[in-house]
Amino acid sequence: MATSALDGLTTAVKGRVVERGDSGYDDARALFNAMIDKHPAAIAYCVDDADVAAAIQFARRRGLRLAVRCGGHNGAGLASVDDGLVIDLSSMNAVTVDPGARMVRVQGGARFGEVDRATHEHGFAVPAGIISTTGVGGLTLGGGVGHLSRGAGLTIDNLVAATVVLADGSIVQTDLERDPDLFWAIRGGGGNFGVVTSFSFRGHPVTKTMQAGPVLYDIGDAAELLRWYRDFLPAQPEALTGFFAFLSIPPGPPFPEELHLRKVCGVVWCYNGEDDSPALREARSWGTPLLDGIAPVPLPDWNSAFDAVYPAGDQWYWRGEFVSEIPDDAIEQHVAFGEAMPTWKCTMHLYPIDGAPSRVGSDETAWAYRDAVWAQVIAGVDPDPANAGAIRDWAVSYSDAVRPHTLGTGYVNFQMQETGDKVRAMYGPNYDRLAQIKGHYDPDNAFSVNQNIVPA
Numbered sequence: 001m002a003t004s005a006l007d008g009l010t011t012a013v014k015g016r017v018v019e020r021g022d023s024g025y026d027d028a029r030a031l032f033n034a035m036i037d038k039h040p041a042a043i044a045y046c047v048d049d050a051d052v053a054a055a056i057q058f059a060r061r062r063g064l065r066l067a068v069r070c071g072g073h074n075g076a077g078l079a080s081v082d083d084g085l086v087i088d089l090s091s092m093n094a095v096t097v098d099p100g101a102r103m104v105r106v107q108g109g110a111r112f113g114e115v116d117r118a119t120h121e122h123g124f125a126v127p128a129g130i131i132s133t134t135g136v137g138g139l140t141l142g143g144g145v146g147h148l149s150r151g152a153g154l155t156i157d158n159l160v161a162a163t164v165v166l167a168d169g170s171i172v173q174t175d176l177e178r179d180p181d182l183f184w185a186i187r188g189g190g191g192n193f194g195v196v197t198s199f200s201f202r203g204h205p206v207t208k209t210m211q212a213g214p215v216l217y218d219i220g221d222a223a224e225l226l227r228w229y230r231d232f233l234p235a236q237p238e239a240l241t242g243f244f245a246f247l248s249i250p251p252g253p254p255f256p257e258e259l260h261l262r263k264v265c266g267v268v269w270c271y272n273g274e275d276d277s278p279a280l281r282e283a284r285s286w287g288t289p290l291l292d293g294i295a296p297v298p299l300p301d302w303n304s305a306f307d308a309v310y311p312a313g314d315q316w317y318w319r320g321e322f323v324s325e326i327p328d329d330a331i332e333q334h335v336a337f338g339e340a341m342p343t344w345k346c347t348m349h350l351y352p353i354d355g356a357p358s359r360v361g362s363d364e365t366a367w368a369y370r371d372a373v374w375a376q377v378i379a380g381v382d383p384d385p386a387n388a389g390a391i392r393d394w395a396v397s398y399s400d401a402v403r404p405h406t407l408g409t410g411y412v413n414f415q416m417q418e419t420g421d422k423v424r425a426m427y428g429p430n431y432d433r434l435a436q437i438k439g440h441y442d443p444d445n446a447f448s449v450n451q452n453i454v455p456a
């Protein structure tokens with residue numbers, strides 16, 4: 001790409017610009033998933049809405065492809081683009097709490113840890129993911145699943161308004177009344193419709209500390225545990241949640257040394273309440289755990305408890321499926337692949353999304369699969385690039401093996417980059433409406449580095 005395509009970029013945007021060849025370029029282009037190695041022409045660190053608009057217009061005039069980066073966590077590396085312009089939002093990370101209204105306004109480049117800390121001191125939280133370094137932008141626009149989903153809904157179910165910079169550089173406020181189609185589409189439709197520079201969320205009360213932690217078992221207990229879990233959890237109050245997991249015990253404190261790196265199965269429980277509850281007590285009394293790590297913990301600490309295990313720079317290859325039932329045949333496959341995890345950071349999680357998410361209609365937001373009970377993710381992870389093939393093969397074979405027992409598609413944020421029918425399937429019956437809305441707001445597909453919805 002000729003360097004001249006970037007002439008004038010540093011005057012067009014107020015924020016810092018890093019171009020190929022500049023010192024710091026490799027750090028600036030790095031993504032969370034080190035398996036994805038993209039070389040953009042430039043990264044523009046936008047500082048406000050006008051800067052974002054200027055960057056979009058610059059890229060479009062010069063014929064540069066655009067990517068938008070918030071936390072850079074996307075497993076498929078959708079926050080960057082070869083030879084194009086990355087709009088980096090990390091300087092736009094203000095979090096403004098309105099304690100009386102139990103609302104929070106978050107700029108489009110913030111990470112969820114910043115939101116958790118700001119809201120927790122006022123006794124509430126926005127339901128989001130289980131890692132604090134994940135970007136608010138990508139997680140929210142895809143849907144948002146985590147420890148509070150069962151009781152408080154997906155992240156998008158708590159989005160009440162947004163500011164969006166559109167493909168033509170105009171800036172709109174959207175909610176249920178203003179540009180309602182756009183508001184519908186950004187609740188699950190990813191970054192297809194514009195750059196969201198501000199999100200306004202409704203919060204939910206959380207206790208000062210929650211009862212949370214993993215209860216882990218010998219992997220030989222997996223079939224029995226999964227059978228019990230699939231029947232037990234959906235019958236419990238929504239203040240209790242827990243995701244089933246295959247994992248290896250991390251090789252460090254607070255885990256006892258004799259358990260380090262042991263492959264296990266378990267449930268990572270979280271009860272939004274100060275005290276023990278009968279449901280949690282019953283959950284903890286199942287079987288003979290190797291380790292019961294449940295303890296009182298403030299939500300911001302709980303939402304960052306896995307951060308150290310999954311830092312930026314590992315190799316990632318993952319797949320996700322929606323699950324409404326876990327028949328015994330599926331359990332057999334799960335156990336076989338759980339036992340075969342090729343490296344210690346590989347994992348499988350089943351996140352419960354029954355409860356509050358299921359009370360929103362499938363056509364009320366772009367997230368179509370409201371009848372799913374779990375969002376499953378199979379993640380091959382390892383720091384060593386030499387293991388990239390092994391973790392990818394494991395994740396793909398595992399996903400292929402259990403897919404017949406799933407809804408055949410999954411959560412848009414738990415995928416590598418897909419196209420065509422696979423993206424269509426992620427949105428199911430909502431795809432055609434999304435394509436119409438895309439055709440209206442982004443007819444030239446300026447925002448194409450995402451799970452792309454083709455403009456109708």
Ligand SMILES: Cc1cc2nc3c(=O)[nH]c(=O)nc-3n(C[C@H](O)[C@H](O)[C@H](O)COP(=O)(O)OP(=O)(O)OC[C@H]3O[C@@H](n4cnc5c(N)ncnc54)[C@H](O)[C@@H]3O)c2cc1C
Nearest residue numbers: 070071072073074079108129130135137138139145191196
């Ligand atoms: C370790 C780890 C743990 C995770 N845990 C969870 C979890 O518990 N729950 C969950 O739901 N998901 C989880 N995810 C998935 C996560 O939601 C997605 O990877 C998501 O894309 C990350 O958001 P981000 O802003 O960091 O992504 P980025 O990589 O910055 O962006 C991802 C996509 O969103 C677009 N985008 C980002 N911000 C904006 C914006 N402001 N406006 C317009 N478009 C934007 C980008 O263009 C890109 O297409 C996890 C991911 C990882 C790696």
